[in-house]
Amino acid sequence: MSYIPTPDEAMELVQRYNQEPFHLQHAETVGRVMAQFAKEYDPERIDFWHTVGILHDIDFEQWPEEHCARARSLLAELDVDPAVIHAVISHGYGICIDVAPELQMEKVLFAVDELTGLIGAAALMRPTGLEGMEASSVRKKFKDKKFAAGCSREVITRGAEMLGMELNELFARTIQAMQQP
Secondary structure, three states, X not given: OXXXXXXXXXXXXXXXXXXXXXXXXXXXXXXXXXXXXXXXXXXXXXXXXXXXXXXXXXXXXXXXXXXXXXXXXXXXXXXXXXXXXXXXXXXXXXXXXXOOOOOHHHHHHHXXXXXXXXXXXXXXXOOOOOOOOOHHHHHHHHHOOOOOOOOOHHHHHHHHHHHOOOHHHHHHHHHXXXXXX
16 A cells, blocks of 8 residues: 655655755755645645655656656655655656646646755855845846756746746745745
């Protein structure tokens, strides 16, 4: 019978397949951001959102060429609930897999995954980090294609569109979520 890992169990799974501090930090960050968004959209399932955020790149470090496809088989072998698997792999829609985000939670993950990287990079450039960061600061970095060039502006824009949000609103809400402990 399949199961839904707790956020702690999800982090243990991620650590089993990832050793790079950046990947582990990214898993924690996306998990926390997802938990914050869940408080508004799905308060009964905060842990579920948190778990999905943590697990989303479980396969990326070891199998970058098979990203999302490997996560599907890996999580299925671990008997993880199909709803978690669908949510995890749908963040790669149009990039490395043809599974579209359907639920609000999946759309949030699609939108914030790349964005947390951009915001995190912008925070590293500031003496106060995330503290006091405004959406306008992120907007400037977003327009500079050379800044955090690995963060896809197209994916962030598509994610905002999926959510029916203006980019500045998505930036502000994601910054706010990243500022939470």
